[in-house]
Amino acid sequence: RFHLDLTTFLIASNHTPRHKQKFNLIANYFGVKDPRDDVPEGEVLGKARWLNETFDLVMVAERFDESLVLLKHLMCWNTEDVVYLKAKIRKPTYRAKLSEAQKDRLRQLNRQDVILYKFFREIFEEKVKAFGEERMQREVEELRHANAQLTKDCGAKLTGSRGTVKTWEVTNNSSICKLISQSTYSTQNQLKDRQRIWVSSNFTYDLLTWTFT
Template identity: 60%
Template structure:
């Protein structure tokens, strides 16, 4: 029988350790418990089969141990409740013999989990999607993951057919990450992604999103007139979700049916206006660390390419994008329910932690928002590490380098060590 062991907190003298180990034998678990009971946990800490996710040094007068051991069938990604928090384990009676904690804190415990390394991201333009994209690329590069990389990202349904063989030759035809612009197609996505993949999207208030894409592309001012040229930008959110009605005659009841179907497909739909809160829920969904969702803002518009729309102009844009408005309201309501279930104080604390992690990221790279590209500001960095270099690139150039990376991997007959690759 395979055991999972997590030390939620262990302090002795001036040391505090937190750790997690998966799939241990019964003998290994028993040995760990005996060493902890005897306060001689340092030898076990050095064992290679015991993997720590955190080490913290603090001052503590007493030995405090909180130990959870569970028998479980391993899953790459843990189950979640509606708030995105990890679900509690089944009662001990259904799991077999489970040792009781040696000393249990009164605070609520999180069940141990394994970071999820497979993600489909619906990258909707001008929804903070490039910032999100950089977070996912950073994680994928750091963990030597593979990417599904369409040659011409955009409103093209995700499927194996759009993946060129010169840089796609996964043994099972599946990939860890699909985070470029693609149109969602449930069946196609299932064929491309790992079975354990999580499905995430992001949406933005439609009038704000429409104005942003219009000025990013440097088109003429939009809200006072309507032309055929503008029509291609209408209901873009619905287009990327694959549910847009081109005639715009779809009823709200029909939209509700489509939205509920999408809800069944996506584990999380992030909200641009609540981006940090979205990252907190994402972190828990994926079982990632706070540092994994640290970020720098991408495509920050320059002041002379910003506009202030009147309420009348915003209302007109919402009427023109009514399908997007329906989807936005639908997913925003679900998102706010998840935030409420997560807990206000807990959310505020974790949002602050992400902010601090992002500040460290910027400081470590020596990054400054002083460059420019078209209508947006760009980052300049002093440190030339791979990830620091990546944040100076636009999305198109990042994708080009990812294709180059994966082409090398394919040409090596999949023997190339992806962990050695760096952005240039």
């Protein structure tokens, strides 16, 4: 989007307001981003505590399977309700290798996000401990088995057809298999269209078939 590699982007971020807008995106998505680069840590933590009171669960990306297990129980779902295939897997040729100095620089530029991450990572660890680590491991294995079965049932294979990321192609035309092969943009538009119909009608929406009754 900026026509820069990551190294050049990190240098340019010192000088270009437009580049600075791309940092602390988690804080921005939550609506708590502060425009000040030197915002006191206590203020960010105060916002983190407010978010913790607002959301029953904040998922952690690198603990995604465990996050889904917690979400499953929070929502009273089954494992089949949280099966997934990884989307937007970056091709190896487009993965940047960062030096420790570059990593430190990114942490500085995303300081508010780092504070939020550390806060919610600790909360997450507490939730996993309360859930039971052995129980969590069993349910993570169950989820991964279900993911593998979904891949097999859909005849899903990774391809390199879209720019910098790999995407899924499926041989099964079932609704769930079509869904996992869609782009994020297409899925978002599909959900928005269905929400508009639901809001303007008295229909009941079936999550399993993606249809109104």
